Amino acid sequence: MGWLNWFCGNFVSIxxxxxxxxxxxxxxxxxxxxxxxxxFLWPIPLTPAEQNFVxxxxxxxxxxxxxxxxxxxxxxxxxxSCV
Numbered sequence: 001m002g003w004l005n006w007f008c009g010n011f012v013s014i015x016x017x018x019x020x021x022x023x024x025x026x027x028x029x030x031x032x033x034x035x036x037x038x039x040f041l042w043p044i045p046l047t048p049a050e051q052n053f054v055x056x057x058x059x060x061x062x063x064x065x066x067x068x069x070x071x072x073x074x075x076x077x078x079x080x081s082c083v
Contacts, residue, residue, distance in 0.1 A: 010081070011045035015054065017063070018042070044071075047081040 019027075019042050031038040044066075046054070054062050062083070069082040 010047050010077075010079075012048050013046045013051050015044045015046050015050075015059065015062070016041040017044060017059070045075065047083075049081040049083050053083045 019040055027038070027040060029037070050062060050065075053065070065082040071082060072079070
């Protein structure tokens with residue numbers, strides 16, 4: 001099975017955000033490669049409704065929807081759309 005096998009069903013695209021967990025934000029201060037800080041992004045699979053919401057309103061309002069829905073930090077392939 002390839003990594004794209006999970007990318008089907010309810011999800012049509014991926015939104016990359018900076019980590020939402022505070023300790024992860026400090027990793028760039030400690031992880032440096034060739035004098036460049038390494039920053040991690042959090043990939044969040046989006047449903048068609050979430051993707052349309054981002055196109056219409058931007059990422060910040062979708063992040064608020066994620067917070068309201070208590071989007072889990074671990075990917076749940078069965079989660080419902082937050083919008």
